[in-house]
Amino acid sequence: MLVVMNSARVEVPHRLIPLVGGGFAIVDPEDFDWLSKMCWRKKRSSSGYYAVSRKQHRRVTHTVFMHRLIMKTPYWMKTHHINHNRLDNRKANLMVLSERMHRHFDGWHYFEANGKSHVPQTGNG
Numbered sequence: 001m002l003v004v005m006n007s008a009r010v011e012v013p014h015r016l017i018p019l020v021g022g023g024f025a026i027v028d029p030e031d032f033d034w035l036s037k038m039c040w041r042k043k044r045s046s047s048g049y050y051a052v053s054r055k056q057h058r059r060v061t062h063t064v065f066m067h068r069l070i071m072k073t074p075y076w077m078k079t080h081h082i083n084h085n086r087l088d089n090r091k092a093n094l095m096v097l098s099e100r101m102h103r104h105f106d107g108w109h110y111f112e113a114n115g116k117s118h119v120p121q122t123g124n125g
Helices: 029-035 066-071 100-107
Strands: 002-005 007-013 015-018 025-027 041-047 047-057 059-067 076-083 094-097
Touching: 015 029, 025 029, 025 066, 029 066, 047 066, 059 066, 066 076, 066 094, 076 100, 094 100
Parallel strands: none
Antiparallel strands: 002 007, 015 025, 041 047, 047 059, 076 094
């Protein structure tokens, strides 16, 4: 079976988790049962859509990103989507990286907390 989502080809094995707001998140079969017990929705960002849920801890509601939950990513690290489809949360498509390495892999620019944009330098300067 082959599924085409957002111009990305997805090979089996995989399972789809429906998202509030439309669309699906792609996950590995072994993660489907425990992830499907949560309510997931699409969250828009400048780089696309992510699958997120909400978790309450000590009366405070936190946003939980599916890809970080699957990879058990520590708060100081980043989870990179290898094929850049942020709804493809299969472990083979995810890598836990330092922020510096994530900037290297993740594309053309990133923004600091103050909003300043940076463009990675190539070997030519």
